[in-house]
Amino acid sequence: MLNRPASKPNDLNAFWMPFTANRQFKQAPRMFVSAKDMHYTTDDGREVLDATSGLWCVNAGHCRPKITEAIQRQAAELDYAPAFQMGHPIAFEFASKLAAIAPQGMDHVFYTNSGSESVETALKIALAYHRAKGDGSRFRLIGRERGYHGVNFGGISVGGIVANRKMFGTLLTGVDHLPHTHLPEHNSFTRGEPETGEDLADALERIVTLHDASTIAAVIVEPVAGSTGVLIPPKGYLKRLRNICDKHGILLIFDEVITGFGRLGTPFAADYFDVIPDIMTTAKGVTNGVIPMGAVFVKKEIHDAFMKGPEHLIEFFHGYTYSGNPIACAAGIATLETYQEEGLLTRGAELAHYWEDALHSLKDARHVIDIRNIGLVGAIELEPMAGQPTKRAFTAFLKAFEEGVLIRTTGDIIALSPPLIVEHEQIDRIVDCIRSVLAEID
Numbered sequence: 029m030l031n032r033p034a035s036k037p038n039d040l041n042a043f044w045m046p047f048t049a050n051r052q053f054k055q056a057p058r059m060f061v062s063a064k065d066m067h068y069t070t071d072d073g074r075e076v077l078d079a080t081s082g083l084w085c086v087n088a089g090h091c092r093p094k095i096t097e098a099i100q101r102q103a104a105e106l107d108y109a110p111a112f113q114m115g116h117p118i119a120f121e122f123a124s125k126l127a128a129i130a131p132q133g134m135d136h137v138f139y140t141n142s143g144s145e146s147v148e149t150a151l152k153i154a155l156a157y158h159r160a161k162g163d164g165s166r167f168r169l170i171g172r173e174r175g176y177h178g179v180n181f182g183g184i185s186v187g188g189i190v191a192n193r194k195m196f197g198t199l200l201t202g203v204d205h206l207p208h209t210h211l212p213e214h215n216s217f218t219r220g221e222p223e224t225g226e227d228l229a230d231a232l233e234r235i236v237t238l239h240d241a242s243t244i245a246a247v248i249v250e251p252v253a254g255s256t257g258v259l260i261p262p263k264g265y266l267k268r269l270r271n272i273c274d275k276h277g278i279l280l281i282f283d284e285v286i287t288g289f290g291r292l293g294t295p296f297a298a299d300y301f302d303v304i305p306d307i308m309t310t311a312k313g314v315t316n317g318v319i320p321m322g323a324v325f326v327k328k329e330i331h332d333a334f335m336k337g338p339e340h341l342i343e344f345f346h347g348y349t350y351s352g353n354p355i356a357c358a359a360g361i362a363t364l365e366t367y368q369e370e371g372l373l374t375r376g377a378e379l380a381h382y383w384e385d386a387l388h389s390l391k392d393a394r395h396v397i398d399i400r401n402i403g404l405v406g407a408i409e410l411e412p413m414a415g416q417p418t419k420r421a422f423t424a425f426l427k428a429f430e431e432g433v434l435i436r437t438t439g440d441i442i443a444l445s446p447p448l449i450v451e452h453e454q455i456d457r458i459v460d461c462i463r464s465v466l467a468e469i470d
């Protein structure tokens with residue numbers, strides 16, 4: 029563990045923190061100053077076990093030397109190159125390596141800097157693709173209730189979280205939503221994929237009947253909804269969605285920002301569910317969370333549609349100053365090598381049973397009303413405190429942090445996604461900590 033002296037800033041005022049209760053936080057700040065493998069160290073020198081991979085991103089664990097060194101080398105050699113009308117070899121090298129592990133046929137990669145940007149890029153590719161094919165009447169985008177697709181305008185429009193939407197006006201027009209797939213009355217305490225709910229995919233047929241297929245460009249879903257509490261798709265649901273999309277010429281976008289890069293014990297959720305989307309958004313694990321980066325994967329047919337116009341024209345009027353940033357690509361290549369050398373893209377499958385048994389041992393713990401798991405993701409849903417939703421889970425988060433385990437909460441749900449290097453004893457520690465914390469809190 030790196031022993032940096034604790035550094036406490038004197039003034040917390042200037043930094044307006046994202047998705048944080050700023051006033052509360054600044055009364056009692058929680059600070060990490062270093063990290064190694066499965067642990068963070070706080071500014072008062074305590075070790076905290078990371079049960080969330082940061083924000084679902086540090087899949088290979090923290091401060092991995094190979095990744096750190098690759099970043100240092102690249103920063104000294106080529107720090108930045110213009111992203112438009114100029115290239116640098118490492119961006120091409122990384123894209124080829126990403127395409128090589130992608131689901132079959134998803135062999136083109138568009139770089140972004142985050143999950144939110146990957147989502148915007150995917151939605152724009154979908155709309156522009158239909159235009160490029162002369163099918164410009166397809167302008168509608170279909171999301172899903174309880175979907176999280178980042179915070180940009182496209183993402184909150186197709187997303188399904190009211191708090192993220194209600195302050196921001198009319199959002200995108202031409203958007204509709206599928207129902208979410210959370211059916212607690214049927215599926216509570218299911219291990220893995222729930223039995224009930226495949227037919228929820230048929231809501232897409234109703235939307236097609238309402239709007240006509242000729243107006244619908246794409247459907248976007250998270251294969252496993254992460255940020256709204258680990259909602260696992262019912263058996264057969266994603267295949268059915270794929271079939272309905274195919275029947276009507278609608279593109280299917282998987283938002284794999286969380287599920288990508290080994291989270292479910294397969295490289296991507298598309299592999300886990302054996303359903304290949306047309307477009308796939310990723311970020312987070314693409315660089316082990318170390319450097320901001322996202323990557324949108326597209327099928328050859330989609331890429332081809334853009335490449336068919338006159339040669340001298342820019343094919344897609346979209347991109348970011350930092351698309352394919354050399355340092356991010358270096359981090360990405362080193363990350364991918366780490367995943368491959370250590371078998372991390374499939375390690376979740378080896379651990380899934382142990383993880384599942386450990387989580388479900390909390391069935392009789394206080395306040396628990398549901399437990400869900402798949403791959404190396406899990407959720408423990410708590411009964412909300414009367415009149416004070418979210419308070420119980422947040423209190424559990426604070427207590428767990430005091431006891432040396434970082435968990436994450438969303439509403440009254442504890443969401444867990446440890447780095448894919450986690451060991452059995454660390455899984456036990458996470459579960460024991462949650463059990464004791466739940467026993468202590470009201």
Ligand code: PMP
Nearest residue numbers: 142143144176177178283285286
């Ligand atoms: N899509 C999904 C499925 C996500 O989980 C997230 C982030 N948790 C995003 C998009 C947005 O990613 P970012 O915060 O990197 O913009």
